[in-house]
Amino acid sequence: xxxxxxxxxxxxxxxxxxxxxxxxxxxxxxxxxxxxxxxxxxxxxxxxxxxxxxxxxxxxxxxxxxxxxxxxxxxxxxxxxxxxxxxxxxxxxxxxxxxxxxxxxxxxxxxxxxxxxxxxxxxxxxxxxxxxxxxxxxxxxxxxxxxxxxxxxxxxxxxxxxxxxxxxxxxxxxxxxxxxxxxxxxxxxxxxxxxxxxxxxxxxxxxxxxxxxxxxxxxxxxxxxxxxxxxxxxxxxxxxxxxxxxxxxxxxxxxxxxxxxxxxxxxxxxxxxxxxxxxxxxxxxxxxxxxxxxxxxxxxxxxxx
Amino acid sequence: xxxxxxxxxxxxxxxxxxxxxxxxxxxxxxxxxxxxxxxxxxxxxxxxxxxxxxxxxxxxxxxxxxxxxxxxxxxxxxxxxxxxxxxxxxxxxxxxxxxxxxxxxxxxxxxxxxxxxxxxxxxxxxxxxxxxxxxxxxxxxx
Numbered sequence: 001x002x003x004x005x006x007x008x009x010x011x012x013x014x015x016x017x018x019x020x021x022x023x024x025x026x027x028x029x030x031x032x033x034x035x036x037x038x039x040x041x042x043x044x045x046x047x048x049x050x051x052x053x054x055x056x057x058x059x060x061x062x063x064x065x066x067x068x069x070x071x072x073x074x075x076x077x078x079x080x081x082x083x084x085x086x087x088x089x090x091x092x093x094x095x096x097x098x099x100x101x102x103x104x105x106x107x108x109x110x111x112x113x114x115x116x117x118x119x120x121x122x123x124x125x126x127x128x129x130x131x132x133x134x135x136x137x138x139x140x141x142x143x144x145x146x147x148x149x150x151x152x153x154x155x156x157x158x159x160x161x162x163x164x165x166x167x168x169x170x171x172x173x174x175x176x177x178x179x180x181x182x183x184x185x186x187x188x189x190x191x192x193x194x195x196x197x198x199x200x201x202x203x204x205x206x207x208x209x210x211x212x213x214x215x216x217x218x219x220x221x222x223x224x225x226x227x228x229x230x231x232x233x234x235x236x237x238x239x240x241x242x243x244x245x246x247x248x249x250x251x252x253x254x255x256x257x258x259x260x261x262x263x264x265x266x267x268x269x270x271x272x273x274x275x276x277x278x279x280x281x282x283x284x285x286x287x288x289x290x291x292x293x294x295x296x297x298x299x300x301x302x303x304x305x
Numbered sequence: 306x307x308x309x310x311x312x313x314x315x316x317x318x319x320x321x322x323x324x325x326x327x328x329x330x331x332x333x334x335x336x337x338x339x340x341x342x343x344x345x346x347x348x349x350x351x352x353x354x355x356x357x358x359x360x361x362x363x364x365x366x367x368x369x370x371x372x373x374x375x376x377x378x379x380x381x382x383x384x385x386x387x388x389x390x391x392x393x394x395x396x397x398x399x400x401x402x403x404x405x406x407x408x409x410x411x412x413x414x415x416x417x418x419x420x421x422x423x424x425x426x427x428x429x430x431x432x433x434x435x436x437x438x439x440x441x442x443x444x445x446x447x
Contacts (some may be wrong), residue, residue, distance in 0.1 A: 036333070066383060083420065085415065085417050085418070085420075087330060102414070103412070104412060104413065104414040104416070105410065105412050105413050105414060105438075105439065105440035105441075105442075106413055106415070106437070106440045107414040108415040109414075109438070109439055110414050110418065110421065110439065123413045124414075124440075125440075126412065127412075127440055127441065162349020184359075192443075
């Protein structure tokens with residue numbers, strides 16, 4: 001039995017297989033419409049989430065399975081003081097697979113150690129969010145036809161943004177990848193990513209502050225939101241929250257085949273006027289999130305064609 | 306000159322960084338052993354200037370070498386049998402340490418689930434990096 005705690009739990013070959021399955025699901029949804037008939041997904045969400053939880057639920061329903069679970073710690077027995085280890089042992093009796101989000105880092109790993117069913121980390125604090133990374137990879141591969149030989153621009157909060165860190169770790173396994181890291185001084189990539197990941201693996205990258213300077217060379221632009229909850233000081237948040245706003249004017253500097261991604265929700269960092277541009281891929285990305293979660297559920301349930 | 310008699314069977318931990326012997330005494334749980342323990346602080350050392358030494362009169366299998374390797378793998382472990390040094394153990398950085406150090410990350414699951422073991426894994430041997438198994442927070446040696 002396998003679990004998914006981090007995107008790096010999958011080798012490149014396993015990842016390619018998973019993305020191939022997701023692409024086949026996109027092309028032939030009917031073929032998979034009953035693949036999980038009689039199976040149940042438990043969504044154990046100890047903190048609120050709209051996108052991720054509904055995406056998991058949609059994925060299981062699309063596979064003909066059913067869904068049970070809770071959407072906040074208050075509505076679970078965690079409110080009575082039950083441990084994650086005990087909860088997952090009980091859930092294992094009710095469901096065939098579990099997607100868990102928890103504000104505490106490492107909680108899904110604790111669950112996986114005691115679980116009788118596969119556990120998917122659906123986000124644990126600021127630590128890992130592997131299905132977002134899988135979504136990003138599927139989106140890039142589907143839109144560009146490859147995951148190698150590309151220049152990726154990562155823009156916004158590169159310091160606290162876990163999706164950015166995971167994506168860098170996942171992409172450096174492919175040849176010919178280079179990064180342009182676009183952020184204000186205060187939100188630059190942490191040292192452990194710059195030194196232990198990029199420099200150590202000889203990955204070409206440069207750090208810039210102006211989005212306009214990077215636009216012309218990018219194949220992918222990954223925008224992120226500056227998250228209020230990461231700041232101790234409201235003043236700093238207000239100063240930095242609108243540091244980057246992608247407008248149609250800035251997009252005019254980009255290549256015709258650029259794709260703009262965003263893990264969503266966005267606030268002001270992408271102007272709504274950009275939504276109609278064919279290069280805006282962030283809503284398609286949400287759709288790819290369902291396909292990749294379908295593929296992941298099938299893979300962990302060891303479904304065979 | 307302070308004299309402490311030799312031991313017949315047991316072990317001598319030599320080349321302990323001066324001042325660290327008491328914390329090693331506790332980390333190795335020597336306080337829980339019913340045997341003779343001598344702690345020598347600030348002994349003269351040609352190599353280190355000054356050093357601490359711990360002598361324990363009990364079988365070597367009572368000692369957790371992994372913990373000792375984690376604390377300081379430069380410590381020399383002499384095993385004594387019949388009043389003589391019969392072996393010098395080389396310490397290594399252990400791959401895993403359990404319940405020796407605690408994760409200090411307030412966002413880690415170990416901060417709320419009291420029954421969980423605090424487990425740290427050796428993630429980079431060259432720079433002696435240990436990370437919490439659950440949240441991957443790096444352990445900072447003081």
